[in-house]
Amino acid sequence: MKFEIVTIFPDFFRGPLQHGIVRRAQEAGLIDIRVHDLRAFTHDRHRTVDDRPFGGGEGMVLKPEPLFECCAAMGLEPQAARRAPGAKESVVLLSAQGRLFGQETAEELAALERVVLLCGRYEGVDERVGEHLADREISIGDYVLSGGELGALVIVDAVTRLLPGALGNQASAEQESFSGRVARREEGKPVSTCASGGLLDYPHYTRPAEYQGLPVPEVLVSGNHDQIRRWRRGRALEKTLRNRPELLERVALSEEDRELLAEIRQRQ
Numbered sequence: 555m556k557f558e559i560v561t562i563f564p565d566f567f568r569g570p571l572q573h574g575i576v577r578r579a580q581e582a583g584l585i586d587i588r589v590h591d592l593r594a595f596t597h598d599r600h601r602t603v604d605d606r607p608f609g610g611g612e613g614m615v616l617k618p619e620p621l622f623e624c625c626a627a628m629g630l631e632p633q634a635a636r637r638a639p640g641a642k643e644s645v646v647l648l649s650a651q652g653r654l655f656g657q658e659t660a661e662e663l664a665a666l667e668r669v670v671l672l673c674g675r676y677e678g679v680d681e682r683v684g685e686h687l688a689d690r691e692i693s694i695g696d697y698v699l700s701g702g703e704l705g706a707l708v709i710v711d712a713v714t715r716l717l718p719g720a721l722g723n724q725a726s727a728e729q730e731s732f733s734g735r736v737a738r739r740e741e742g743k744p745v746s747t748c749a750s751g752g753l754l755d756y757p758h759y760t761r762p763a764e765y766q767g768l769p770v771p772e773v774l775v776s777g778n779h780d781q782i783r784r785w786r787r788g789r790a791l792e793k794t795l796r797n798r799p800e801l802l803e804r805v806a807l808s809e810e811d812r813e814l815l816a817e818i819r820q821r822q
């Protein structure tokens with residue numbers, strides 16, 4: 555998978571991509587990340603990438619020409635081909651007005667050979683970029699960021715993890731043991747956003763068994779694996795009910811889940 559990031563802050567990407575799974579994926583040749591300085595595609599002495607908005611208003615707008623010229627220099631497929639089914643490349647505009655990024659979009663992008671990430675800045679990007687250059691416009695969440703760079707990093711991380719071989723053997727084996735028994739949505743697709751299939755993950759503990767007077771839950775050191783499984787499912791349900799109640803409406807609950815939820819609701 556080739557990622558190409560277009561930004562006015564190429565140095566922003568020096569640190570964050572050199573750690574953990576993303577670093578290893580690069581070293582293994584699974585992914586190749588290129589960062590392009592948008593200012594290299596300007597022609598004036600001041601290397602201008604922004605301009606005032608037509609119609610007036612606050613702030614500056616990212617000009618279309620440097621973004622179009624940068625993409626032209628990359629030798630991308632024509633936009634029609636990129637938008638057709640079976641496309642292998644996609645140009646993504648990171649913007650606060652985009653569709654919300656989620657695990658499903660990460661999976662879509664992971665199936666491609668090349669992903670171009672255009673990082674917005676200033677008050678916005680000339681709309682012709684979103685309409686005629688990018689194939690999709692993505693936001694990473696409902697909060698105001700200063701630009702698309704953090705969004706591009708989020709996408710690189712989430713997509714890289716999905717590439718076969720990106721996770722160590724242990725991690726991928728763990729993931730498989732989850733996906734074997736996850737709840738399934740109407741379309742029959744497993745819910746993979748959360749570790750335990752549509753619910754938030756259960757709490758984890760490690761040694762010491764007691765820390766500053768705080769013990770690890772007894773059941774986890776009991777060796778009773780059916781009780782441990784039931785306890786974990788209960789805590790996953792409890793945490794989901796408290797922090798993300800909307801997820802519970804989309805997940806298929808078993809008879810045992812309903813029992814556990816009834817207990818939890820009684821306790822509260």
Ligand code: 9D3
Nearest residue numbers: 648649650674677693694695699701702705
């Ligand atoms: C007056 C409205 N503006 C807020 C001050 C709109 C606005 C313009 C530009 C909001 C954010 C930005 C810059 N943000 C991004 O380019 C961005 C973003 C984001 O802000 N939130 C979530 N995901 C993303 S991806 C790119």
